[in-house]
Amino acid sequence: MKIIELIDVSKRFRVYREKTVNFKYAVIDFLRGKRSPAYVEFWALQNISLSIEDGETVGLIGMNGSGKSTLLKVIGKILYPDTGHIKIRGKIATLIELGAGFQAELTGRENIYINAAILGFSKKEINEKIDEIIAFSELERFIDNPIKSYSSGMYVRLGFAIAINVNPDVLLTDEILAVGDENFQKKCLKKIEEFKHRGKTIVYVSHDLGTVERICDRVFLLDEGELIVEGKPVDAISEYHRILIEKYGHQLVAQEKNEVASIQKASEFVAEPLIARTLAESSTKFESRRWGTKEVEITKVSFWDKDNQQSNIFKTGEKIKVRIDYIAHKKIESPVFGIAIHRDDGIHITGPNTKTSGYFIDEIEGEGFVDYIIENAGLLKGTYLLTAAIYEFSCTNPYDHWEQSWSFHIIENEKIGDRYGLISIPCIWKHHGRN
Amino acid sequence: MKQLIEKIVEIYKLRYLIHTLVAKDLKVKYKGSVLGFLWSLLNPLLMLIVYTVAFKYIIRIRIENFAIFFLCGFLPWNFLSSSLSMGAGSISENPDLIKKIFFPREILPISTVFFNLIQFLLTFIILVPALFIFKIELGAALAFLPFLIIIQMIFVLGCTFILSALSVFYRDIRHFLEIFLQVWFWLCPIIYPITMIPERFRFYYMFNPFAIFIKCYRTILLENGIPSLEAFAILITISLIFLFLGHSIFESNSKRFAETV
Numbered sequence: 040m041k042i043i044e045l046i047d048v049s050k051r052f053r054v055y056r057e058k059t060v061n062f063k064y065a066v067i068d069f070l071r072g073k074r075s076p077a078y079v080e081f082w083a084l085q086n087i088s089l090s091i092e093d094g095e096t097v098g099l100i101g102m103n104g105s106g107k108s109t110l111l112k113v114i115g116k117i118l119y120p121d122t123g124h125i126k127i128r129g130k131i132a133t134l135i136e137l138g139a140g141f142q143a144e145l146t147g148r149e150n151i152y153i154n155a156a157i158l159g160f161s162k163k164e165i166n167e168k169i170d171e172i173i174a175f176s177e178l179e180r181f182i183d184n185p186i187k188s189y190s191s192g193m194y195v196r197l198g199f200a201i202a203i204n205v206n207p208d209v210l211l212t213d214e215i216l217a218v219g220d221e222n223f224q225k226k227c228l229k230k231i232e233e234f235k236h237r238g239k240t241i242v243y244v245s246h247d248l249g250t251v252e253r254i255c256d257r258v259f260l261l262d263e264g265e266l267i268v269e270g271k272p273v274d275a276i277s278e279y280h281r282i283l284i285e286k287y288g289h290q291l292v293a294q295e296k297n298e299v300a301s302i303q304k305a306s307e308f309v310a311e312p313l314i315a316r317t318l319a320e321s322s323t324k325f326e327s328r329r330w331g332t333k334e335v336e337i338t339k340v341s342f343w344d345k346d347n348q349q350s351n352i353f354k355t356g357e358k359i360k361v362r363i364d365y366i367a368h369k370k371i372e373s374p375v376f377g378i379a380i381h382r383d384d385g386i387h388i389t390g391p392n393t394k395t396s397g398y399f400i401d402e403i404e405g406e407g408f409v410d411y412i413i414e415n416a417g418l419l420k421g422t423y424l425l426t427a428a429i430y431e432f433s434c435t436n437p438y439d440h441w442e443q444s445w446s447f448h449i450i451e452n453e454k455i456g457d458r459y460g461l462i463s464i465p466c467i468w469k470h471h472g473r474n
Numbered sequence: 475m476k477q478l479i480e481k482i483v484e485i486y487k488l489r490y491l492i493h494t495l496v497a498k499d500l501k502v503k504y505k506g507s508v509l510g511f512l513w514s515l516l517n518p519l520l521m522l523i524v525y526t527v528a529f530k531y532i533i534r535i536r537i538e539n540f541a542i543f544f545l546c547g548f549l550p551w552n553f554l555s556s557s558l559s560m561g562a563g564s565i566s567e568n569p570d571l572i573k574k575i576f577f578p579r580e581i582l583p584i585s586t587v588f589f590n591l592i593q594f595l596l597t598f599i600i601l602v603p604a605l606f607i608f609k610i611e612l613g614a615a616l617a618f619l620p621f622l623i624i625i626q627m628i629f630v631l632g633c634t635f636i637l638s639a640l641s642v643f644y645r646d647i648r649h650f651l652e653i654f655l656q657v658w659f660w661l662c663p664i665i666y667p668i669t670m671i672p673e674r675f676r677f678y679y680m681f682n683p684f685a686i687f688i689k690c691y692r693t694i695l696l697e698n699g700i701p702s703l704e705a706f707a708i709l710i711t712i713s714l715i716f717l718f719l720g721h722s723i724f725e726s727n728s729k730r731f732a733e734t735v
Contacts, residue, residue, distance in 0.1 A: 052733060065644065112732070116576040119729035131576070139574035142498060144505050149498070156494040157575055 041126075042209060042240050043091040043114060048123035050109055050264075053078035083109040084120070085264045096241040098251040098272065100279055101261035107244050108213055110261065111135070114242060115211045129208030129240075132158050136213075137198025143187035147178055147197055150186055154201045168204050175230075176200035196223055203230050210234060213244040228254075248276050248451070249458060277453045283352075329444070331437035335371055335403065335429050339364040340445050351445075354452035355419055355463050361411040363427050365439075370404040375434055378411050379426035380418075381443055386461065388418070390426075394434065417463040418449045481721075484578055491577065495585040496592065514593050515600055518548060522600075525665055537667060539608050539696065545601050546695050547664035547688045553594035554630055554684065555655045561586045561634030562641045562648050569735040579728045580721070583638040587631050594623075605695070613698045622690050622701070625709050629683065632716025635724040642727070642734050663688050683712045 083106045091097050099107040112118040114125065115133035140157055141150050151172055155165045173182050176196045178189075186194065203210070210231075232254060235241060245251050251258060251272060258275035260268035260282075268278045343360040344350045353359050363376060377392030393400060393409070400409075425447065428440040457463035485492075504510040525544055529535050537543050564582040565572060572579070605612060641647040662684050663671075671679045679685060686709055690701040 117573065117732050133575060135574045136570075140568070140571045142502055144502050145498065149501065153494050153498050156491040157571065157577055159488075159491075159577060162490050 040093045041090045042093040042128050043089075043242070044126040045087055045089050045114070046124045046126075048084060048087045048113060048120040048125060049082060050084040050106075050113055050118060051080055051121045052083050052109075053080055082264050084113065087123070087266050089259060089266060089269065091240060091242065094238040094240060095257060096235050096243065096255050098255035098258040098275075099242065099244045099261065100246075100248065100251060100258055100275065102283070104263075105261040106264040107261050108135075109264075111211050111213055111242060111244050127209070130159065131209045131211060132202055132205060132207035134199070134202045134210065134212040137195045137202065139198075141186060141194065141198070144185055146184060147176075147182040147186050147189070148173075150197065151201055154198070155205050158202065158205050158207075160205050164205070168206070172200045172204045175204060175226075192223070199223075199227055203227070203234065207239070209240045209242070211242045214246065248279070252276060276451075280450055280453070283450065329439070329441050331429075331439040333439055334369060335365055335367040335374060335438040337363055337427055337429065337439045337441055338366050338406075340425065340427050340441070342445075342447050351447040353416055353447065353449055354455075355449055355457065356415050356417065356452050356455045359413045359416045359447070361425065361427075362408050363411070363429075364406070364408045365403070365429060366406045367403045370402055371431075371438070372402045373432040374400055374403055374438065375430045375432060376400070376409045376411075377426075377428045377430065377434075379428075379443075381424045381426070382461070383422040383424060383446070388423070388461070392428075392430070392434070394432070415465075416449065417465075419458060419461060419463055420449055420451050422446055422448050481578075481580075485580060485584065488578065488581060491581055492585045492588060495581065496589045499585070499589045500592065511596065514596055518545065518552065518597050519600060521548060529665060535666070539610065541604055542601075542608055542610055542696055543667070543692070544665060545604060546691045547662065549594060549597050549601060550626060550687060550691055551659065551662060551664050551684070552597070553590055553626065554633075555659070556593070557587050557590040557630045557634055558637055558655065559648075559651060560590065562637040562651055564634070564638045565731055566638075566642050566645075566735055572731050572735050579731055580635075580724065583634045583724070584631065586638075587627065587634055590630075591623075591627055601695075610696065611698050612695075615694045615698050615700050618700055619694050621706075622687070622694065622709075625706075625713050626687055628717050629687070629709070629713035632713065632718075632720035635717075635720030639724040639727040639731075642731055658682075658684070661685070683709065 087110065099110060101107045109118060111133075112135070113120050114127070115131060115135070116125075116127075117133065117135075138154070140154060142153065145153070148169070151169060152162075152165055155168070155172075156162075160168075173179055176182075176193075176199075178193060178197060181189065181193065186197070189197070212231075228250070231241065231243075235254065241254075243251065243255060255272050258268075258270065258272045259266055260275045260279050262282060267282075268275045339362075341349055341362045341364075342351045342353075343362060344353060345358040347360075361378060363378075367374075375392050375394045377390065377394075379390035380388045382388060391411075423446065424443040425445040426440075426442050427444070429438045430436065430440075431438065451458060455463055500511075504513075507513065509516070522541060522544055525548075526540055529537070530540055561583050564586045565579065568582060571577075571582075637647065637651065641651075661679075661682050668676070668679070668685065668689060686705055690705055690709070693699045693701045
């Protein structure tokens with residue numbers, strides 16, 4: 040039985056040349072007797088037709104700007120399509136942002152009533168659920184305090200507890216599980232799975248492909264407003280990776296100090312906070328992350344892939360080459376080149392240098408470069424930060440040290456099954472039955 | 475027509491939401507202030523004192539029972555003007571709700587109007603004792619008061635729909651409204667009687683629907699009289715026209731609220 044059905048749905052957005060359409064323009068246009076083009080149009084969704092069965096858990100994936108959030112809002116009746124029809128049966132709860140509409144001055148309990156009423160529930164339904172909501176939020180002690188005294192984590196917990204406990208037929212969620220501490224995230228996921236087992240319908244938008252693969256029965260892949268793949272999670276996700284590389288792989292040249300543009304391009308598909316961070320670092324904070332006598336300076340760091348193309352996206356298990364360009368202002372004897380790789384959450388993964396690797400450089404003068412080559416980068420999906428440095432032989436005095444100043448991304452490799460943990464270690468399994 | 479009935483049923487079903495939002499606004503408004511809802515009474519009371527001093531002792535216009543005369547105009551006016559200025563922001567000041575959650579958007583202006591209606595009714599706490607103090611004779615005409623209030627509410631709702639929808643797209647409307655309300659205040663017989671308007675202008679003066687409202691309030695409360703059928707007919711017609719017009723403007727624009735606010 041179809042619970043959601045979209046027929047040929049398109050949504051157009053207008054990007055206005057100024058943030059607000061001024062009354063002024065309306066008056067001026069009226070006086071001039073013609074309309075000036077106040078906006079640029081683009082189609083966020085184009086001819087989307089899909090149907091979702093009762094009890095299905097469906098994932099919507101795609102790059103930022105692909106239209107997946109717009110699609111969710113159109114299904115949730117927050118946005119209206121410009122063409123096409125939408126048929127929905129049953130009660131929908133949309134969790135696009137937890138705690139939207141919370142009143143800071145009022146208590147947690149009062150906010151439960153308001154929020155649940157906005158989500159469309161009656162007083163009776165809320166009264167029946169309120170204890171469960173409070174228990175789930177783990178805020179028993181604070182529930183009668185004004186929520187302005189809550190931490191952001193408490194805020195989110197309350198928001199999720201309300202939305203998930205009001206028991207809709209269809210739950211639409213957008214990236215909400217990215218918040219809260221790990222414990223609460225687990226609890227939310229458990230609740231979503233429980234919801235799923237009760238035969239409810241879920242539409243889940245996320246960049247977290249691991250979770251999408253785990254909980255979804257079917258996945259829709261969107262690209263530039265079009266529905267391009269509809270199918271099993273594994274198939275849609277690998278197609279997504281293929282598009283990612285095809286579209287942006289070659290454009291994502293190594294991040295150079297001035298190449299803000301390339302970073303912006305990267306921001307189109309990598310989670311925003313990371314990019315905000317690298318962008319900030321590359322422009323302003325760079326200097327504070329750099330120290331040394333500068334008798335030798337690192338002039339450039341670039342990343343190269345297995346085809347010797349500049350890139351900073353790699354698949355797990357592929358070759359990565361890091362090239363460190365330098366200029367030595369005078370003759371330096373026995374310099375030591377080193378790098379370090381940290382995951383973006385701060386975990387130090389490796390930190391080799393030429394000396395510890397038993398590779399000795401007699402002397403340098405003028406320009407040159409050093410390549411650091413990893414044949415099989417066993418790193419799993421994530422964003423990594425690279426440190427590059429040149430030290431004198433004792434490794435105590437730096438000539439030039441750039442701490443965590445470049446980033447690169449690892450994406451899943453369909454040929455390597457590993458996806459849990461930090462690194463992929465080649466291994467074999469053997470089974471011996473007792474008989 | 476069928477759509478309209480469906481809309482009314484839909485909104486009636488959400489009466490608990492309206493109730494909650496009105497209660498929320500009242501709570502938020504008075505939370506943390508010592509005098510609480512007394513502030514809602516103090517405002518008209520202070521205005522009453524200011525205008526009494528100004529008109530009775532400085533400008534010296536002789537109006538019988540000035541306090542009642544003033545309150546009969548000022549309290550309904552307050553209901554109108556605060557609904558409009560609050561209502562104009564009811565959509566544009568709630569982007570969080572509009573962008574993130576679906577619910578019939580009408581709920582927001584409607585609950586603003588109900589919020590102000592409650593404030594209006596609370597101010598009767600001043601009006602009723604004043605009626606006794608000035609020994610105003612009240613009678614059967616009072617039965618028409620609720621009816622008049624309901625008509626005014628329909629009128630206010632219609633205007634609020636228009637303003638709340640348009641101010642999403644035209645931010646200047648709210649600035650314009652501030653000035654407009656001041657002008658409108660003086661165009662209403664709130665602090666002066668209609669009889670002070672020169673005879674030859676009076677016909678045009680009565681094009682201001684709110685002048686008719688105030689006239690009716692005074693007929694009921696001050697003169698213990700029943701407003702003319704003609705006046706009621708005009709008010710009902712105007713109010714319904716505003717409601718339909720307002721709602722259709724609101725409805726046709728509401729589809730673009732989420733992408734504009």
